[in-house]
Amino acid sequence: MGWSFRAVPGATSLLGADVAPYSFDVDRKYVDFQLAPDDLTAIRFGISPGHELCHAVRAMLRPDEYPLQWGWMRAARGAIPREDFEVLALLIREDGYFPDFLTTTPTWELTPEAEAERLRHIDDERFGVDMAKVLDRTDGARREAVQRMLDHPDRARGMIAEAWLSVWNAGIAPVWTQLERVLRADIAVRSRRIAESGIGATIQTLHDRVAWHDGAVRVTMRIWSEVVDCRGSGLVLVxxxxxxxxxxVLTEPPAQPTLFYPAQGVTATWARDPADVDAALGALLGPARARILLDAHEPRTTTQVAHDTGLAASTASHHLTVLREAGLLSSTREGARVLHRRSPLGEALVGAVL
Known part of the structure; x- marks a missing residue:
């Protein structure tokens, strides 16, 4: 029982096809995420591997719409398994809705393996609701393939999970370090801006479709309008x-209200080889300090830094002090341990080099 849609007239391939650009409804549709004014706890940030993978699939389907991903695509497209890609492309499509279960509530710690395991165990109700939405938006051979998934949910969930992990390992895993640095740099800068200027001023900088309006984060939409009360639950910015x-946007339970927006500072060279980033930072800071800063996305002790870099503890301590005094690292005490991690300025510097 195959679920390929290769026979669909006009279906795009891995190399993409000409697709009309987005157009916005003249009636000005909005989703308003209502927040308590100036409540810093109402906003949190997250990272979504699922969202990145879904839009990586769309970039492959519509390369003309994603010029900043051309460098990544040149390296990745030959490695991605065609059949697994087509399973995801069937659900994600070139435009419009794709299943909410593919972009779980963003977190900081979710691994690709854990994400694939989550997809294997999506509850029947959520799987049925999301897949029915996909079914309503497809026709022809694609619709028949989606219907077969709805008719055999256990097999479909397993196939989706396997395809997710396969495409991730081939296309995203090789560049995840670079990609995650850009995301963390964006979050660091935005978090600092919220603390300095408030939620409203920061929201205005996310995208030209996003505005602060009467205590709500307003997102201009193409098709529908909705008011989402985030007071108590908060809003996740990704x-x-x-x-x-x-x-x-994600607006329907069980997902927490979520707004995905383009990270700032993304250029066509974001996916360049990590060795180039090491060299660029090394020219600025010196090889040892560049290595320490690049590895400081997770908190580590001085002993761990020394071990990972092959430096003496005293030398590692000296470099950590220099980076901390320059504002690129922050150090916090937890019991008897002192943990070092990139500061917002350090995140911004690493993101800028990328």
Whole structure:
């Protein structure tokens, strides 16, 4: 029982096809995420591997719409398994809705393996609701393939999970370090801006479709309008490197209200070889300090830094002090341990080099 849609007239291939650009409804549709004014706890940031993968698939389907991903695509497209790609492309499509279960509530710690395992165990109700939405938006051979998934949910969930992990390992895993640095740099800068200027002023900088309006984060939409009360639950802001074409929202439970927006500072060279980044930072800071800063996305002790870099503890301590005094690292005490991690300025510097 195959679910390929290769026979669909006009279906795009891995190399993409000409597709009309986005157009906005003249009636000005909005989604308003209502927040308590100046409540810093109402906003949190997250990273969504699923969102990045979904828009990586769209970039492959519509390369003309994703010029900032051309460098990544040149390296990745030959490695991605065609059949697994087509399973995801069937659900994600070139435009419009794709299943909410593919972009779980963003977090900081979710691994690709854990994400694939989550997809294997999507509850029947959520799987049925999301897949029915996909079914309503497809026709022809694609619709028949989606219907077969709805008719055999256990097999479909397993196939989706396997395809997700396969495409991730082939296309995203090789550049995840670079991609994650850009995302963390964006979050660091935005978080600092919220603390300095407030939620409203920061929201205005996310995208030209996003505004602060009467205590709500207002997102201009193409098709529908909705008011989402986030007071109590809060709103998750998620930067995206792959989703550079615009903003996307999650509004329906069980997902927490979420706004995906393009990360700032993304250029066509974001996916360049990590060795080039090492060299660029090394020329600025010196090789040892560049290595320490690049590895400081997670908190580590001085002993761990020394071990990972092959430096004496005293030498590692000296470099950490220099980076901390320059504002690129922050150090916090937890019991008997002192942990070092990139500061917002350090995140911004690493993101800028990328």
């Amino acid at each position: 930067p995206s490197v792959m989703g550079s074409t615009g903003c996307f």
